[in-house]
Amino acid sequence: MATDSTLTMSTPLTAVRLVPTDAFLRRRHLLDRTMRVVLFLAAAVSVLVTAGIIYVLVSESVKFFAQVSIWDFLTDTQWTPVFQDKHFGIMTLLSGTLMSTLIALAIAVPAGTILAIYLSEFARPRVREVIKPFLELIAGVPTVAFGYFALLFLTPIFQKFIPGLATFNLLVPGIVIGIMILPYIVSVSEDAMRAVPDSLREGAFALGFTRLQTGLRVVVPGAFSGITAAFLLGMSRAVGETMVVAVAAGQQAKIAGNPLEGAATITSYIVQLSMGDLPHDSIAYLTIFAAGLTLFLLTFAFNLLAFWLRRRYREAY
Amino acid sequence: MSTPGLSSSRFDGYSEARLLKRAKWSDGLFAVLGLLVLVATLLVLGALVADFINDGASRIDGDFLTSYPSRRPGSAGILSAWVGTTLVMIVTAALAVPLGVAAGVYLEEYAPKNWVTDFIEINVTNLAGVPSIIYGLLALGLFVQTLAMGQTILVAGITLALLILPILIVATRESLRAIPQDIREASFGLGADQWQTVSGYLLPAARPGILTGAIVGMSRAIGETAPIITIGALTFIAFLPPSPIQSSFPFVNFDWLNSPFTVMPIQMFNWVSRPQAGFHINAAATGLILLAMTLLMNGFAIWLRYRLRRNLR
Structure with missing residues (x-):
């Protein structure tokens, strides 16, 4: 918009560019159109990432299953890909993963539910504002630091109280994973509890319910699908957690029956094998993709179920 | 009664x-x-x-920060590790921030309500829940094997960028959603088109929220170990990548992108996995620096979000 000193009343408006010229409009329109496409492409990248993950996992797993039958993979009780006598029973790794996940959930589910009810129904807003950031800080701690903490701080302490506890075990990493997923479970389930309308709480209070009764009989049932989703998301994280078990749970691939002993998990096996220098056409190299595919399918199922549950409770209120 | x-x-x-x-x-x-x-x-x-x-804490001194890893725990340091972390983070930020913000803007401001948008949204939600080690397998199979890019800073940076992409998309969307509808209507009313509205009004208003998301994402990337181990990053690196700055024209040099590297969490994992107590002390020192960095970044992000919420009220 030029301010021209030679302006007179008779100067046509287009001459001083108070009205955009056709060329300007066309350029602007072109930019708008281009940006729309550019932004769409950026959003499409996320789809490419998923496609890439599925492509890599499936194509390498297909090579693996050309040499090992799926039946053996699912039923064999030994996992010895780098030995002379090779066995590929994923149940061994899966049992370690499930054991550490179950221990984590045994910690995180009760503690998470209690904390979420406490924060959403009992704590004053000021208290809540102060506490939630600290919980977020736990979620920000690097997982390898939690691994160090499990192996070199907690395990020696636990060994004083539990005589049979091995240096590498599933119990302590399981507990640490439970603490790691706790903030996440609390935050998702507290969100669900706060989405329960206050009118329901007021109705309960009017009937003479105490806070705890309101929490347990009105809010928790009302937020049930959201709380379940929180548990599923926490479970998915526990299953996929890598560094804590890689540092503190040992590397022995066996059917995990005793939490006081160490055992490899799917994730810690992938780390263990990646550290070595295997030829990329060997069967042992392909195992990490078959193990990865198993892990992906497991977490995908949990995530999808949680997504569906969360969407449902959002629509409910 | x-x-x-x-x-x-x-x-x-x-x-x-x-x-x-x-x-x-x-x-x-x-x-x-x-x-x-x-x-x-x-x-x-x-x-x-x-x-x-x-x-x-007592292990951290000038020598620790300026020495290469060594077989003797007493003289080992994290020079190559912190330089590697810095360079990888530059690549990660340069990729993840523009990509995440652009995708967030598209989904919040542009996307029509149809199955394509639904599909992308479900996809982003799912990606946020994919274990980090799976991203490592993606990088190993795609970048290292199929595209033969090697175990380089560039590959690590791309991998971590993809990993934190959902965090940035969600943060961008949330801060755009918090902007009152009036701003958009006023801008359109003045004759601005969609891109002018986004670039001139919405992005500046969303900047603090996006910054919060970027910091949380970067602090996550700094601490990530599993995906970088999976691509096969070496753990014993006693040299630095070529310098990004050089004295002759054109003064910048991108050879460092293709250099092998190590990062702080990998160095820490390497040391904690050894039996000698001396290396455990080194691991603790590295962990303390990592912990301080991530806690400070997260603390800053929380403070930023708190201030933002107070301003909105």
Whole structure:
């Protein structure tokens, strides 16, 4: 918009560019159109990432299953890909993963539910504002630091109280994973509890319910699908957690029956094998993709179920 | 309160008072229980920080920061590790921030309501829940093997960028959603088109929220170990990547992108996996630096979000 000193009343408006010229409009329109496409492409990248993950996992797993039958993979009780006598029973790794996940959930589910009810129904807003950031800080701690903490701080302490506890075990990493997923479970389930309308709480209070009764009989049932989703998301994280078990749970691939002993998990096996220098056409190299595919399918199922549950409770209120 | 005709045991005054007392008592008990769980959780965080300070603080000095890893724990340092972390983070930020913001803007401001948008949204939600080690397998199979890019800073940076992409997309969307609709209407009313509205009004208004998301994402990337181990990054690196700045024209040099590297969490994992106690001290020192960095970044992000919320009110 030029301010021209030679302006007179008779100067046509287009001459001083108070009205955009056709060329300007066309350029602007072109930019708008281009940006729309550019932004769409950026959003499409996320789809490419998923496609890439599925492509890599499936194509390498297909090579693996050309040499090992799926039946053996699912039923064999030994996992010895780098030995002379090779066995590929994923149940061994899966049992370690499930054991550490179950221990984590045994910690995180009760503690998470209690904390979420406490924060959403009992704590004053000021208290809540102060506490939630600290919980977020736990979620920000690097997982390898939690691994160090499990192996070199907690395990020696636990060994004083539990005589049979091995240096590498599933119990302590399981507990640490439970603490790691706790903030996440609390935050998702507290969100669900706060989405329960206050009118329901007021109705309960009017009937003479105490806070705890309101929490347990009105809010928790009302937020049930959201709380379940929180548990599923926490479970998915526990299953996929890598560094804590890689540092503190040992590397022995066996059917995990005793939490006081160490055992490899799917994730810690992938780390263990990646550290070595295997030829990329060997069967042992392909195992990490078959193990990865198993892990992906497991977490995908949990995530999808949680997504569906969360969407449902959002629509409910 | 009890009516003579209704003196069943449930309704007489005596058990009613007892019922009330018990309800109040269990209410108080639960409040104590909640507080106990909370204190226990925070104690774990405190114990973790104290443990790292106790084990590692005395090991951190100038030599530790300026030495290469070594077979002797006493003379080993993290020079190659922190330089590697810095360079990888530059690549990650340069990729993840523009990509995440652009995708967030598209989904929040442009996307029509149809199955394509639904599909992308479900996809982003799912990606946020994919374990980080799976991203490592993606990088190993696609970048290292198929595209033969090698185990380089560039590959690590791309991998971590993809990993934190969902965090940035969600943060961008949330901060755009918090902008009042009036701003958009005013801008359109003045004749601006969609891109002018986004670039001139919405992005500047969303900047603090996006910054918060970027910091949280970067702090996550700094601490990530598993995906970088999976691509096969070497753990014994006793040299630095070529310098990004050179004295002759054109003054910048991108050879460092294709250099092998190590990062701080990998170095720490390497040291904690060894049996000698001397290396454990090194691991603790590295962990303490990592912990300080991630806690500071997260603390800053939380403070930023807190201030933002107060300004909105």
